[in-house]
Amino acid sequence: MREDAQHRATEFLKELYAAGDIDAGRFDTSVNRILGAGSEAELAEVVRSLPPPMALTAPDRRLAEPLEIHSGTGKLRLTGRWQVARQTHVSADLGSVTIDLTEAEFDDNVIDLHVYTGWGSITVIVPRGVAVQIMRHRGGIDSQLEPPVPGLPLIRLDMTTNVGRIRLRHPGTLPDRRRRLAIGRR
Numbered sequence: 657m658r659e660d661a662q663h664r665a666t667e668f669l670k671e672l673y674a675a676g677d678i679d680a681g682r683f684d685t686s687v688n689r690i691l692g693a694g695s696e697a698e699l700a701e702v703v704r705s706l707p708p709p710m711a712l713t714a715p716d717r718r719l720a721e722p723l724e725i726h727s728g729t730g731k732l733r734l735t736g737r738w739q740v741a742r743q744t745h746v747s748a749d750l751g752s753v754t755i756d757l758t759e760a761e762f763d764d765n766v767i768d769l770h771v772y773t774g775w776g777s778i779t780v781i782v783p784r785g786v787a788v789q790i791m792r793h794r795g796g797i798d799s800q801l802e803p804p805v806p807g808l809p810l811i812r813l814d815m816t817t818n819v820g821r822i823r824l825r826h827p828g829t830l831p832d833r834r835r836r837l838a839i840g841r842r
Contacts, residue, residue, distance in 0.1 A: 658696075664805045665690045665703055668785050677707045696806045703807030704765075709783050710809070711761040713739060718763040727751065737761065745770045752776040752820070758783050758827045762809055770814045777820040780813065784826050788813060799824040 669690065673683045686702060693699040722743035725734065732748040735756040742764045746753055753773050758781055768791075771778050778795070782788055787804035788811050790797070795817035801824050804810075815822050 660803065661696055661699055661806050662690055662693065664785065664803060665699055665807070668703065668709070668805045668808070669706065671709075672706060700807030703805055708762075708809065709785055710757070710759075712765075713761050713763045718742075727753075735759070739763065740767055740769070742766070743768050743770075745772075747772040748776060749773070750775045752778070754779045754781070756781040756827070757786070757811070765809045767809065767811045768814070769811055772816045773820060774817075775819045776817065777823065778815055778817050779823040779825070780811075780815075781825055781827055782811065786811060788824060790815070792816075793822060794818070795820055795822050797822045797824065800829050801826065 666687065669683060669686050672678045673680070678686070686706060689702045690699060693702060719739065719741040721741075722745055723739070723741035725732070725744070725746045727748040729748070729750040731752050731754070732746065733754045733756075734746065735754070737759050738761070740757065740760045740762050744767065746755060746769070751773065753771055753776065755769070755771065769780070771780070782801060784802060785805035785808045787808060788801055791812050792814045793816070795815065798821060
């Protein structure tokens with residue numbers, strides 16, 4: 657097992673403790689379990705026993721069918737509190753798509769997210785620690801994602817933009833263009 661995986665899990669644990677999501681006793685027990693984990697599978701088991709960084713949908717409210725969200729033209733922005741089904745399809749024929757998952761409620765620990773725009777950009781904002789696996793893409797990708805924490809949810813992405821860019825980032829990180837502008841103002 658890589659040492660950085662234990663480090664990321666420990667940092668996640670510290671964030672839970674600082675936010676008051678776990679008490680000192682659970683923190684101490686979990687630190688010992690993280691440091692004692694002999695494999696990433698064992699480490700993932702410890703992390704799965706902790707509160708997740710996002711809300712999980714109650715079993716009786718989970719969507720049985722794929723969630724389909726379509727916008728013809730213009731900007732499509734999914735932000736704030738919204739439900740992400742196990743299979744979620746988002747499309748905008750002409751225009752940009754922004755999907756912010758930081759406050760979203762996940763139907764499962766594994767989400768298959770399919771995103772399409774014909775003529776525009778796609779931005780996916782992912783909570784820190786959540787794993788992202790790019791299954792398929794068409795279009796250039798700019799990723800600013802940090803490595804995931806073993807055991808946290810997985811988002812499998814299938815993304816297509818015929819003309820445009822795909823951006824993957826965490827909350828609080830500026831897109832490349834705005835970051836360059838902010839640095840230039842100093």
